Amino acid sequence: MRNGGENRGRLLLVILIVSSLFLITLDLRGVNVLDGLRNGTQTALSPFQRAGNVVLTPVKNFVNDITHLGRTRNQIEDLRKQNQKLREQLILRKNQDGEIEQLKSILDLAGTARFKIVSAKVISQGSSLAFTRTITIDSGSGNGIKKNMTVISGEGLVGVVKEVFTNSSIVMLATDPAFKVGVRIAGSQQIGILAGLGSSSANLQLLDNQTTIKVGDVLLARGSANAQPFVPGVPVGRVSSVSNAAGAVTQSATVKYFANFGALGVVSVVVKAPKADPRDALAPVAPVPTPIPTVTVFVTPSPSTSPSASSN
């Protein structure tokens, strides 16, 4: 009797394992029904993600304020003086202002390059337990977004649209280890391939062994055929260190992305790129050090009192 129960259990286990393998095989063969299942799940989850975003925004802002305590101390002091209702309103307002600022900088960038963009709010960050770096935005095919479109923020390249649903899209961030983009160095026009490392830095591999790269060089997207997945000229990052490994065929470097992936609130999807390449027009201007005025002080010694004078 017990053997019969154990056999049934093993049979069930085998059936479930075979079913799993069957699903994997179907998915790897690209069966549309399975894609539809994920699409349907995302469509169903979209309203809950939006609601979750609304609920958690004050919490996220609070945590953000705590982590940037040095910078926002005065602001926090002001907020403490106000009552709970005003505090919530201020946090909400602050969030909206931040989004407007981000949107304004994106519009500046897109306006300079004459990109046609669709702006969207980030409604969810992908689980990093999936070992990918993704975000979900609240615009989808209904807003003209298609797969493989470039996603930018006010600072520069954010990623590329990976999946599109009716009201939302999933964006693969430039930090994803699978992310690769062709880049050129602003000014010298040397080209290379930038690959994500899973962090805020990326690895640049130059293609030509005759060229050199230096710290501080600005990288721009080289652009793809028909501007998909990458429109040309989008600022990507700045070289932070150069590797001169002996025996390497070409130079490689570590690049710090311009975009702040930890604070993405609003992003834009480039739905149409101009025919003309903006070349280096979008490259951010390097910060100019503020000259420190030199103050010359002339010291005139005061007449010292002589011992004889003091005794008088």
Place this chain on the structure above:
Amino acid sequence: MLLRRFGITGTIFSFFFMVQEALVNQLSFPAGGFSILLILTLLWAALSTPEVAAVVGFGGGILLDLSPSTSGPLGHWTLILVFMSYAIAFFSYGDENMRGNPLSLILMITLAQVIVLFSYVATGLLLGNVATSFSQTLITLLGSGIWTLVVTPLMLPVVVWLHDLAFDSRMRI
């Protein structure tokens, strides 16, 4: 009876899935974070018979596979969770030292979660998924283990209560 039990279980899992996607995934936790659906599946398996655990692992795996942020093929999480859920239940079923002691349960779930994630990465490589760097993978594995160690004690009483509700049992933990 069976329909009622799995109906309640399905509803509970769907609710946790929704909470994971709508709330937990919105927050950026350092070093990988955690998945309450994964913890729920492993805990549920630890409290069940091996057969029920395998079915629960299958259901939990399907939900994790349906998550829009999952990069692997549909069935990837399912396969791993069927194995791991069955294994957890197989080793702990009938062992009151394991099931009756919350500390043992928490440590077992934490270890199982790390093994599950490692298996996911390893099988992902075989299935053609692009892996992140070794150091990042290690950080995520260790980080998620620590997060699981923190979150599991908070979830344990709730999951035990829900399990009792679904299966009309009286667990003593």
